[in-house]
Amino acid sequence: MATTIRKSVISSLARAKSGHLGGSLGLADIFTTLYFSVLTHNPLKPKWTDRDRVILSIGHVAPVLYATLAHCGYFSVEELQTLRKLGSRLQGHPGREHGLPGLELSAGSLGQGLSVAVGMAIAAKMDHKKHRIYSIHGDGELQEGSIWEAAMAASHYKLDNLIAIVDRNGLQIDGRTEEVMSLEPLAGKWQSFGWQVIECDGNSIEQLLSAFGNTGTAQNKPTVIIAETIMGKGIRSIEGDYRWHGKVPTTEKAVEFIEQLAKQ
Amino acid sequence: MNHLINKGNKPTKTGFGEGLLEAGLRNPAVVCIGADITTSVGCNFFAEAFPLRFISLGIAEQNCIGVAAGLALEGKIPVFSTYGVFAALRTTDQIRVSLCYNNLHVVIGGAHAGVSVGPDGATHQALEDLGMMRILPNMTVLSPCDATQTRVATIAAIEQVKGPVYLRFGREAMPDFTSGTMTFEIGKSQLLVAGDDLTIIATGHMVWEALQAAEILETKGLKARVLNMHTIKPIDKEAIIRAASETGAIVTAEEHQVIGGLASAVSEVVVQNCPVRMAFVGMQDSFGESGDPGELMEKFGMTAEAIASAALRLVSRQT
Numbered sequence: 381m382a383t384t385i386r387k388s389v390i391s392s393l394a395r396a397k398s399g400h401l402g403g404s405l406g407l408a409d410i411f412t413t414l415y416f417s418v419l420t421h422n423p424l425k426p427k428w429t430d431r432d433r434v435i436l437s438i439g440h441v442a443p444v445l446y447a448t449l450a451h452c453g454y455f456s457v458e459e460l461q462t463l464r465k466l467g468s469r470l471q472g473h474p475g476r477e478h479g480l481p482g483l484e485l486s487a488g489s490l491g492q493g494l495s496v497a498v499g500m501a502i503a504a505k506m507d508h509k510k511h512r513i514y515s516i517h518g519d520g521e522l523q524e525g526s527i528w529e530a531a532m533a534a535s536h537y538k539l540d541n542l543i544a545i546v547d548r549n550g551l552q553i554d555g556r557t558e559e560v561m562s563l564e565p566l567a568g569k570w571q572s573f574g575w576q577v578i579e580c581d582g583n584s585i586e587q588l589l590s591a592f593g594n595t596g597t598a599q600n601k602p603t604v605i606i607a608e609t610i611m612g613k614g615i616r617s618i619e620g621d622y623r624w625h626g627k628v629p630t631t632e633k634a635v636e637f638i639e640q641l642a643k644q
Numbered sequence: 645m646n647h648l649i650n651k652g653n654k655p656t657k658t659g660f661g662e663g664l665l666e667a668g669l670r671n672p673a674v675v676c677i678g679a680d681i682t683t684s685v686g687c688n689f690f691a692e693a694f695p696l697r698f699i700s701l702g703i704a705e706q707n708c709i710g711v712a713a714g715l716a717l718e719g720k721i722p723v724f725s726t727y728g729v730f731a732a733l734r735t736t737d738q739i740r741v742s743l744c745y746n747n748l749h750v751v752i753g754g755a756h757a758g759v760s761v762g763p764d765g766a767t768h769q770a771l772e773d774l775g776m777m778r779i780l781p782n783m784t785v786l787s788p789c790d791a792t793q794t795r796v797a798t799i800a801a802i803e804q805v806k807g808p809v810y811l812r813f814g815r816e817a818m819p820d821f822t823s824g825t826m827t828f829e830i831g832k833s834q835l836l837v838a839g840d841d842l843t844i845i846a847t848g849h850m851v852w853e854a855l856q857a858a859e860i861l862e863t864k865g866l867k868a869r870v871l872n873m874h875t876i877k878p879i880d881k882e883a884i885i886r887a888a889s890e891t892g893a894i895v896t897a898e899e900h901q902v903i904g905g906l907a908s909a910v911s912e913v914v915v916q917n918c919p920v921r922m923a924f925v926g927m928q929d930s931f932g933e934s935g936d937p938g939e940l941m942e943k944f945g946m947t948a949e950a951i952a953s954a955a956l957r958l959v960s961r962q963t
Contacts, residue, residue, distance in 0.1 A: 476746055477745070477747065484717070485717070485742075487741065491706075492706075492738055495706070495711050495714065496710045496711070496713045497714060498710070499711035499712060499722075500715070500717060500718055503714065503717075503719070503720055507718070525706070526704075526707055532704070533701055533702075533704070533707055
């Protein structure tokens with residue numbers, strides 16, 4: 381399924397002629413694991429009150445969210461081809477006002493999603509609800525101070541119904557995170573903020589399943605999964621190349637990339 | 645002639661706190677977010693009455709807005725208050741994306757409006773908040789005139805609006821002259837004094853000053869109309885156009901920068917519909933400073949006398 385999602389990401393971005401390929405490909409295994417194995421959800425009832433919530437804080441990787449939602453059955457796979465076009469429900473960065481089923485939050489300005497997830501998790505606690513809130517973050521995004529305000533609040537309120545996932549690909553637009561603004565020791569930062577930390581290979585479904593399986597084992601603590609991924613994963617020629625953060629393939633390249641994926 | 649009497653000075657923040665408590669008693673979905681200055685912004689009544697619905701988040705305003713968005717997505721009605729300088733300015737991006745773009749019903753109380761905050765000085769005197777908030781799509785902006793009206797407006801903001809609301813109030817005890825039974829409709833200004841020689845459109849604390857200014861003008865033989873523009877957005881176009889066409893001159897009065905605030909909002913309507921001469925009473929593109937509230941209002945030209953002389957200059961220019 382992750383390969384199918386990658387193909388949809390590539391073809392929708394090639395059609396859109398702008399957008400963010402690298403991160404979307406890197407996250408495909410995380411989205412596949414989450415939506416096809418971990419989440420309690422029903423694509424036919426996107427507003428079901430007991431569903432698990434997914435907050436995508438890094439709105440720029442919307443293509444992987446859209447592709448996953450479509451392949452889950454929230455809407456048709458054909459609609460992916462409208463990405464970034466006028467009148468589309470698939471905005472460049474997610475926008476709820478356009479009415480896309482399965483989309484929980486309009487987002488795109490970095491550093492805001494964790495706070496929203498904290499608010500949802502507090503509301504769930506207040507209402508004695510059992511569903512979980514998953515929020516997805518980039519590693520570069522963790523340079524935003526508001527993330528740490530939210531991290532503090534999550535452990536203060538003992539939000540064990542909140543699971544943050546950090547896409548640790550080590551890259552951002554200006555280059556390597558550790559050169560732009562270092563994040564290490566990253567696990568130690570989260571631990572010192574009172575979080576349970578699980579580290580895993582974010583491109584291994586097996587490791588991701590085990591990581592998600594271990595969430596909720598620390599009572600009274602929020603959990604963060606630091607998932608090491610490779611930007612551009614699946615397309616050998618662009619893997620780990622930060623220049624593909626905000627770039628899309630030409631139609632010819634897209635065909636070549638999709639053929640590469642088909643061979644895997 | 646003005647028939648409104650000051651029932652005694654009272655801070656508008658107290659009206660906010662009373663309104664929040666009242667709405668909270670009526671609806672269990674109302675929750676309140678604190679950013680360390682709970683009593684200072686009037687949220688203590690609610691926090692004491694409903695400790696389980698009060699969420700303390702510390703000095704972290706950006707997070708407060710995001711958490712409010714999350715709560716609102718789950719059907720709560722979050723009310724978040726801190727000083728307007730932080731509520732509207734530190735968190736503008738969070739308000740823009742997490743609240744306004746998602747069109748979520750969250751009520752933001754912007755406290756410490758204007759220079760009447762007094763001795764704390766410029767950093768804590770909110771003078772740009774109305775301008776910042778009114779340019780955001782989906783946002784409703786309220787600026788009630790006294791403690792009683794702030795209570796009424798707070799309840800209306802919580803119970804009647806669907807999207808995000810910014811509600812502004814002050815710290816200093818100021819004349820409390822409206823009655824709780826007066827009709828209050830969001831988006832509809834209140835005609836407080838009838839008159840046809842010119843119109844004073846005022847908001848917040850400046851409404852009382854406008855009433856006094858109308859009395860001064862009456863002694864000079866001028867009958868001023870006074871409108872209480874308690875809603876900055878959506879602005880009451882109809883009343884503004886009527887004032888322009890019927891009185892031919894408009895003075896705006898606000899405890900806020902004239903750039904971007906009430907003066908701008910009224911002008912936008914006037915110039916497109918019925919251009920007339922206008923004068924702006926308010927902060928003239930400067931920061932405030934420390935001092936007693938009264939001294940500061942005088943120094944920065946935000947008094948009844950200042951409104952009256954602006955009105956006289958305006959009318960004499962016309963003749």
